[in-house]
Amino acid sequence: MTTHVLEARGLVKRYGGVTALDGTDFDLRAGEILAVIGDNGAGKSSLIKALSGAIVPDEGHLRLDGELVHFKSPIDARRHGIETVYQDLAVAPAMTIAENLFLGREILRPGLLGKWLRLIDKKRMLAEAVGHMQDLKIGIRSMQQAVGTLSGGQRQGVAVARSTAFAKHVVILDEPTAALGVKEGNMVLELIRRVRDRGLPVILISHNMPHVFEIADRIHIQRLGKRVAVVNPKHISMSDTVAVMTGAKDPRDLPELAHA
Numbered sequence: 338m339t340t341h342v343l344e345a346r347g348l349v350k351r352y353g354g355v356t357a358l359d360g361t362d363f364d365l366r367a368g369e370i371l372a373v374i375g376d377n378g379a380g381k382s383s384l385i386k387a388l389s390g391a392i393v394p395d396e397g398h399l400r401l402d403g404e405l406v407h408f409k410s411p412i413d414a415r416r417h418g419i420e421t422v423y424q425d426l427a428v429a430p431a432m433t434i435a436e437n438l439f440l441g442r443e444i445l446r447p448g449l450l451g452k453w454l455r456l457i458d459k460k461r462m463l464a465e466a467v468g469h470m471q472d473l474k475i476g477i478r479s480m481q482q483a484v485g486t487l488s489g490g491q492r493q494g495v496a497v498a499r500s501t502a503f504a505k506h507v508v509i510l511d512e513p514t515a516a517l518g519v520k521e522g523n524m525v526l527e528l529i530r531r532v533r534d535r536g537l538p539v540i541l542i543s544h545n546m547p548h549v550f551e552i553a554d555r556i557h558i559q560r561l562g563k564r565v566a567v568v569n570p571k572h573i574s575m576s577d578t579v580a581v582m583t584g585a586k587d588p589r590d591l592p593e594l595a596h597a
């Protein structure tokens with residue numbers, strides 16, 4: 338039996354008269370990179386928001402490691418080990434890399450007044466930050482460098498390192514290569530592979546088909562608020578995938594091997 342780390346059934350989300358999620362299902366397996374693709378308005382962002390606690394669906398349910406969960410906020414999802422890196426990176430440009438990695442989750446140590454006054458443990462944060470970045474082989478000369486002075490790819494690296502440092506279960510990456518050049522985009526793809534290889538499953542939302550085909554173990558295709566197919570990039574062409582995504586092809590007409 339396949340283990341599903343994260344599973345959604347029948348998610349519905351309506352915004353006034355617009356149905357963004359129309360009873361969608363979702364499955365993430367252990368140890369995989371799952372790409373989520375779909376045309377504009379297919380409900381990718383809404384799905385990811387429901388999985389990461391940013392919206393509460395009107396109907397449907399989520400299971401994490403088989404247990405029912407109800408996320409009321411992103412903090413709630415984070416507490417359950419689900420970390421999300423959004424496209425508009427939430428890094429603080431004026432702060433150093435080490436400070437960014439621990440932003441909002443600073444490591445504290447007892448101060449002069451013992452447990453009554455706790456201080457930020459900068460030394461330990463720096464040491465741990467170096468460890469995380471080395472672990473993921475993100476080449477940065479100084480952890481004291483302000484994030485605003487880094488290149489787009491390096492900045493994305495910091496955001497990914499930050500999420501993986503805290504994610505116990507799942508990392509969700511929303512268009513992590515969208516604003517990057519070829520070299521930096523490849524660097525981030527390599528980084529995503531390393532995250533997966535360290536045992537954390539990754540959900541990757543992307544419009545970049547070559548990137549999706551290069552890196553995904555399976556591809557979830559979202560259309561009109563529903564999951565219409567999950568395909569195996571090793572056994573389906575990019576053009577068939579796009580055809581299913583746009584509705585030009587019925588997924589039932591795909592060869593059996595194409596389904597994942």
Ligand SMILES: Nc1ncnc2c1ncn2[C@@H]1O[C@H](COP(=O)(O)OP(=O)(O)OP(=O)(O)O)[C@@H](O)[C@H]1O
Nearest residue numbers: 352355356357375376377378379380381382383384
């Ligand atoms: N806050 C909102 N208020 C009203 N309608 C919304 C809201 N968020 C999403 N929608 C609508 O829900 C539908 C699905 O949107 P969603 O952003 O989930 O799709 P998407 O696949 O991520 O699209 P894109 O690729 O363009 O980002 C769209 O018709 C969108 O206009």
